[in-house]
Amino acid sequence: MNRKIRLTVNGRARAVEVPTSRTLLDCLRNDLGLTGSKEGCGVGVCGACTVLLDGKMISSCIALAVSADGHEVTTVEGLAGDERLHPVQQAFIDAGGFQCGICTPGQVVAAKALLDAIPSPTDAEIREWMLGNLCRCTGYYKIIESIRAAAQRSRA
Amino acid sequence: MGRGEGFVAHKTVTFTQECAIPVERERLWDFLMEVPKVARCVPGIESIEAVDASAYKGSLRVQVGPIRLSLEGTMTVEEQDRAAWRARMRAEANDRRVGGGIRARMSLTLAPGEGGTRLRIETDLAILGRIGEFGQPVIKKKADALLEEFAHNLGSTLRQGG
Amino acid sequence: MNAFEYAAPRTLDEALAVLGEHGDEARVIAGGTALVTMMRQRLLSPGYLVSLREISGLDRIEAANGDVGIGALVTHREVETSPLVQERIPVLADTFRRVASVRIRNMATVGGALAHADPNQDPPVTLIALGARVEIRGAGGRRELPVEEFFHDYYESALEPGEVVTGVVVPRLPAASGAAYVKFLPRTADDYATVAVAATVSLEPDGERCRAARIALGSVGVTPIRALAAEGLLVGQQLGAELLLAAGEAITGAVDPLNDHRGSAAYKKEMAAVMVGRALTQAWDAARASSRTRP
Numbered sequence: 001m002n003r004k005i006r007l008t009v010n011g012r013a014r015a016v017e018v019p020t021s022r023t024l025l026d027c028l029r030n031d032l033g034l035t036g037s038k039e040g041c042g043v044g045v046c047g048a049c050t051v052l053l054d055g056k057m058i059s060s061c062i063a064l065a066v067s068a069d070g071h072e073v074t075t076v077e078g079l080a081g082d083e084r085l086h087p088v089q090q091a092f093i094d095a096g097g098f099q100c101g102i103c104t105p106g107q108v109v110a111a112k113a114l115l116d117a118i119p120s121p122t123d124a125e126i127r128e129w130m131l132g133n134l135c136r137c138t139g140y141y142k143i144i145e146s147i148r149a150a151a152q153r154s155r156a
Numbered sequence: 157m158g159r160g161e162g163f164v165a166h167k168t169v170t171f172t173q174e175c176a177i178p179v180e181r182e183r184l185w186d187f188l189m190e191v192p193k194v195a196r197c198v199p200g201i202e203s204i205e206a207v208d209a210s211a212y213k214g215s216l217r218v219q220v221g222p223i224r225l226s227l228e229g230t231m232t233v234e235e236q237d238r239a240a241w242r243a244r245m246r247a248e249a250n251d252r253r254v255g256g257g258i259r260a261r262m263s264l265t266l267a268p269g270e271g272g273t274r275l276r277i278e279t280d281l282a283i284l285g286r287i288g289e290f291g292q293p294v295i296k297k298k299a300d301a302l303l304e305e306f307a308h309n310l311g312s313t314l315r316q317g318g
Numbered sequence: 319m320n321a322f323e324y325a326a327p328r329t330l331d332e333a334l335a336v337l338g339e340h341g342d343e344a345r346v347i348a349g350g351t352a353l354v355t356m357m358r359q360r361l362l363s364p365g366y367l368v369s370l371r372e373i374s375g376l377d378r379i380e381a382a383n384g385d386v387g388i389g390a391l392v393t394h395r396e397v398e399t400s401p402l403v404q405e406r407i408p409v410l411a412d413t414f415r416r417v418a419s420v421r422i423r424n425m426a427t428v429g430g431a432l433a434h435a436d437p438n439q440d441p442p443v444t445l446i447a448l449g450a451r452v453e454i455r456g457a458g459g460r461r462e463l464p465v466e467e468f469f470h471d472y473y474e475s476a477l478e479p480g481e482v483v484t485g486v487v488v489p490r491l492p493a494a495s496g497a498a499y500v501k502f503l504p505r506t507a508d509d510y511a512t513v514a515v516a517a518t519v520s521l522e523p524d525g526e527r528c529r530a531a532r533i534a535l536g537s538v539g540v541t542p543i544r545a546l547a548a549e550g551l552l553v554g555q556q557l558g559a560e561l562l563l564a565a566g567e568a569i570t571g572a573v574d575p576l577n578d579h580r581g582s583a584a585y586k587k588e589m590a591a592v593m594v595g596r597a598l599t600q601a602w603d604a605a606r607a608s609s610r611t612r613p
Binding site (some may be wrong): 001003019020023035042043044045047050053057058059062063064065067069081110129131132 | 319320321322323324326347351354355357358359367369371395418419420421422424425509610
């Protein structure tokens with residue numbers, strides 16, 4: 001069964017027709033061309049598919065596209081401004097917070113959500129918030145450093 | 157959690173069920189060797205059909221909460237030793253929709269017991285693929301419950317002269 | 319996933335009507351974390367999904383007559399961060415905080431967690447120890463059930479076809495009470511506990527002896543359980559090593575855990591006794607502290 005859904009994605013109104021069984025992740029990647037979010041585990045655990053739904057981070061691989069009808073979605077593609085990268089993105093580049101990059105869109109979106117909720121997080125708060133975003137390359141240290149740096153920069 | 161269809165073998169679970177059947181050994185043995193009759197005592201059995209003298213194909217429904225498995229496969233009688241009152245069977249069944257299956261080896265022994273016969277069923281059960289991933293411990297509990305009900309049905313059927 | 323029809327009605331009555339119409343083929347979806355995962359693995363293939371997301375009025379956390387009422391559509395994260403819950407029932411906020419990750423907690427709902435009926439989940443354990451009740455609605459009307467009576471088997475709850483959980487009511491704990499939730503999680507392969515214990519202890523006016531206690535355990539069988547025998551040992555007693563040992567032994571007899579990758583049945587039995595000791599000690603200490611701050 002197909003449904004027409006209307007949602008706001010990265011600030012733009014989008015309308016798309018999807019099978020009810022399509023995940024939000026597949027809709028973003030295949031119907032809307034936003035391939036930044038990745039499918040890692042397919043069961044909501046690894047965080048590579050992290051997007052914001054009405055500002056809250058979710059696993060888009062286990063969300064149905066139809067459940068986003070009438071709602072707002074933010075993906076990694078929606079973080080940068082016209083002229084500049086989002087402070088979190090810039091911090092990940094400057095601090096070396098990624099290697100292969102596959103988990104990075106999820107990490108960056110999750111980190112942005114963290115700083116929106118807690119502008120000056122402690123290390124413990126960073127770790128607790130980010131524990132659902134797995135990385136096979138970095139060992140997490142540089143991810144945490146990137147987030148710390150982004151928080152400091154946003155305060156400055 | 158991958159999406160491939162290959163079967164990954166999980167640990168084999170072994171369990172033993174013993175029950176008292178209120179008929180004498182000879183009669184129980186004869187009944188047990190008639191597989192279609194015995195199959196009707198298995199809870200959830202949907203169909204059973206002889207393929208040849210010692211092999212049968214059939215389907216079995218098992219439910220875990222809202223999850224319904226429809227296992228289709230074959231059962232083969234590998235050994236029938238009336239002198240030793242022992243029989244061995246092998247079963248293989250898959251659930252096509254969920255992607256997984258079971259491989260079981262069962263050994264039945266009959267011993268004289270109070271009021272009739274003590275039937276002992278030893279099962280080695282391997283749970284493969286998706287079913288194994290989600291519910292190996294649950295399946296073991298279900299298999300135990302299934303065998304218990306089977307023994308009960310066996311007893312009732314025989315008492316009614318089946 | 320299989321193809322399915324999808325409806326997102328705006329009222330509970332509409333949702334119940336659709337459920338009734340489609341019977342066995344229909345399932346309710348709220349946050350969808352458990353349901354969609356199982357559908358993706360083809361463990362479930364409902365022909366019809368009824369989403370509760372657009373129904374208003376089921377997403378409130380409210381105090382009423384000293385009890386705290388939590389609507390079925392309240393997310394785990396909302397319980398965790400609710401100032402009302404943190405103030406009145408901090409152990410419940412702590413428990414919801416232990417579930418999975420923030421992402422899952424943003425989606426998964428209180429009602430959905432109960433309806434899923436997985437004995438390895440965290441919230442039911444604490445809800446049982448708190449003496450909470452589940453509110454249910456169906457075409458036939460409303461009913462209420464203590465949470466400890468809500469779970470029948472693995473993935474099987476007391477919900478009849480066409481019924482949905484509408485909320486949970488957590489009664490106020492008596493004065494001089496303390497509560498604790500202990501989640502024993504030695505592995506990170508998944509997030510479910512090897513063994514989990516929630517305990518509430520209420521003390522006599524002397525601030526030392528137990529007047530009443532409730533102990534609940536998760537991951538020790540096909541449903542979460544309440545350990546009545548162990549509770550009985552505590553009444554009238556003071557906290558002490560021997561009492562905890564006796565309670566632990568009663569627990570070992572009361573649980574029937576499953577062998578799985580989180581631990582063997584034998585290991586879980588042993589750890590259940592250990593964790594009950596820890597939960598009781600924490601709850602007792604909290605109860606003592608609470609009785610000292612009261613005049």
